[in-house]
Amino acid sequence: MLVFHEQPHEKVRVFVDFNGPKVTPKAFEWAGKRYDIHSVNLVYQRRRAHAPGAGAGQGKGYDWCFAVSDAANTYVLSYSPETLEWILEEVQGQ
Amino acid sequence: MQRVILHLDMNSYFASVEQQANPFLRGKPLAVLATMTSQGCALASSKEAKAFGVKTGIRADEARQLCPDITFVEVDPPKYRSTTKRIFSILTQYSETIEPYSIDEAFLDLTGLVPSLEAGAQLGYEIKQRIKDEIGEWLTCSMGLASTRWLAKFGGDTASKGGLVILHRENIVAYLKGRDLQEAWGIAGATAAHLNRLGITTLDELQAASPVNLMASFGIRGYELWANVNAVELGGLAQPRQPKSIGHSHVLRVRTRDPRFHKALVMRLCERAGRRLRDLGLEAQGVYAHVSLVPAGGLGGSKKVYYPIHTTRQLFQQVWAMLGNGLRQGTPSFYALGVFRLRPVSGQLSLLEKRKPAALARAIDRINNRYGEETIVEGELMRLDDYHAPERIGFRKTVDVDDELGI
Numbered sequence: 001m002l003v004f005h006e007q008p009h010e011k012v013r014v015f016v017d018f019n020g021p022k023v024t025p026k027a028f029e030w031a032g033k034r035y036d037i038h039s040v041n042l043v044y045q046r047r048r049a050h051a052p053g054a055g056a057g058q059g060k061g062y063d064w065c066f067a068v069s070d071a072a073n074t075y076v077l078s079y080s081p082e083t084l085e086w087i088l089e090e091v092q093g094q
Numbered sequence: 095m096q097r098v099i100l101h102l103d104m105n106s107y108f109a110s111v112e113q114q115a116n117p118f119l120r121g122k123p124l125a126v127l128a129t130m131t132s133q134g135c136a137l138a139s140s141k142e143a144k145a146f147g148v149k150t151g152i153r154a155d156e157a158r159q160l161c162p163d164i165t166f167v168e169v170d171p172p173k174y175r176s177t178t179k180r181i182f183s184i185l186t187q188y189s190e191t192i193e194p195y196s197i198d199e200a201f202l203d204l205t206g207l208v209p210s211l212e213a214g215a216q217l218g219y220e221i222k223q224r225i226k227d228e229i230g231e232w233l234t235c236s237m238g239l240a241s242t243r244w245l246a247k248f249g250g251d252t253a254s255k256g257g258l259v260i261l262h263r264e265n266i267v268a269y270l271k272g273r274d275l276q277e278a279w280g281i282a283g284a285t286a287a288h289l290n291r292l293g294i295t296t297l298d299e300l301q302a303a304s305p306v307n308l309m310a311s312f313g314i315r316g317y318e319l320w321a322n323v324n325a326v327e328l329g330g331l332a333q334p335r336q337p338k339s340i341g342h343s344h345v346l347r348v349r350t351r352d353p354r355f356h357k358a359l360v361m362r363l364c365e366r367a368g369r370r371l372r373d374l375g376l377e378a379q380g381v382y383a384h385v386s387l388v389p390a391g392g393l394g395g396s397k398k399v400y401y402p403i404h405t406t407r408q409l410f411q412q413v414w415a416m417l418g419n420g421l422r423q424g425t426p427s428f429y430a431l432g433v434f435r436l437r438p439v440s441g442q443l444s445l446l447e448k449r450k451p452a453a454l455a456r457a458i459d460r461i462n463n464r465y466g467e468e469t470i471v472e473g474e475l476m477r478l479d480d481y482h483a484p485e486r487i488g489f490r491k492t493v494d495v496d497d498e499l500g501i
Contacts, residue, residue: 041114044177046176047172065176069118076115092118094118
């Protein structure tokens with residue numbers, strides 16, 4: 001049963017393994033704490049929603065979403081191929 | 095040459111994708127809801143929830159009664175569409191003749207690529223494994239292989255979860271024996287009752303029936319019924335075609351009689367339909383609209399229009415003319431609207447209307463494509479929260495293999 005479900009939409013630093021064309025997030029820093037990713041469960045694309053005040057180039061195309069988990073929680077990290085930014089979209093605890 | 099058609103059907107698809115994304119939900123009863131309310135309809139349930147009797151279409155409060163520990167997740171269309179695209183991208187590596195039948199089903203024509211149904215089954219097992227390896231280990235599918243499209247789907251529909259069924263001339267009689275008519279794709283209550291009156295109660299009896307007698311009773315449909323269970327191919331894989339209609343509907347999350355709110359909501363639904371219409375390069379010569387009012391009941395209808403509809407504003411004006419005045423009769427709880435009689439944009443000039451609105455609509459579409467949905471909206475839509483009429487998912491023809499995969 002879900003205990004909590006947050007949607008922070010906050011920029012985070014992500015440590016990534018680039019293996020050829022494959023991108024695998026390994027860990028991320030959020031609110032000063034490092035979270036090690038145990039598994040990347042699902043990778044999918046999502047059309048970028050309009051962000052107020054977004055500059056030219058933002059909103060075009062799709063972001064990549066990585067549904068990942070550590071030992072306790074699951075997270076959705078989105079990556080914008082245009083701005084090269086990582087956003088922590090969702091946190092779910094059990 | 096042996097015809098080889100493979101049908102793939104993802105098991106408990108939306109629920110499995112959610113369990114794939116969140117491993118803490120795996121092995122637990124789960125339902126994917128259209129809306130996170132007690133009245134929300136379950137669009138899919140996990141196999142663990144199905145064991146409690148939680149089926150597609152059930153309301154959340156009913157599901158909770160059947161299974162108190164069930165977890166609810168709100169539907170997330172982009173997640174399923176994107177996953178489907180990845181699955182279909184694997185399929186395109188095996189055959190160029192693919193029919194995406196729904197968001198979680200597809201047909202693959204392997205004729206000429208493999209010598210037999212058994213060889214096709216080997217490819218089927220390979221596809222199953224690749225879906226697990228490349229997309230997610232929790233995603234399973236059932237498959238059917240046969241010499242016709244109908245039998246392949248029948249095999250896929252009746253296979254065990256994650257299983258594979260091969261139907262050929264030698265085993266089809268035994269496979270159909272004693273099976274209820276309504277297990278078959280395309281035979282529902284009325285047709286089954288009609289067949290029962292002819293003394294046909296099982297699929298093997300339908301197979302053995304005389305096609306002449308069936309045609310005398312059903313017309314050409316009688317021959318189709320007979321041909322389907324006798325491995326006679328009638329149409330093959332369907333080719334992509336222009337839709338007959340484009341529409342959107344929404345069950346309201348709030349009950350209000352504020353006309354500004356309803357104008358905004360109708361405009362949002364019109365914008366969705368208008369965007370799809372323009373994306374396909376079509377215009378419409380018909381429009382339909384319906385609203386359910388509490389306690390007055392339903393209101394709406396359909397009509398043909400003289401000047402083709404292409405822009406969101408044109409569609410909204412037609413819909414509002416049909417519904418606007420009637421909204422005073424009650425509190426709206428449901429909207430459905432759309433366009434039909436579709437045709438490619440003709441470019442026919444109108445004596446009364448300027449070309450400017452169509453050009454403006456396309457310019458706004460380009461801006462919204464670039465900067466995000468609803469960056470620029472019609473005035474009525476200003477300040478309507480995303481909470482109302484969010485993106486929804488249909489079960490039919492929602493993904494094309496020609497869509498840009500980008501993976």
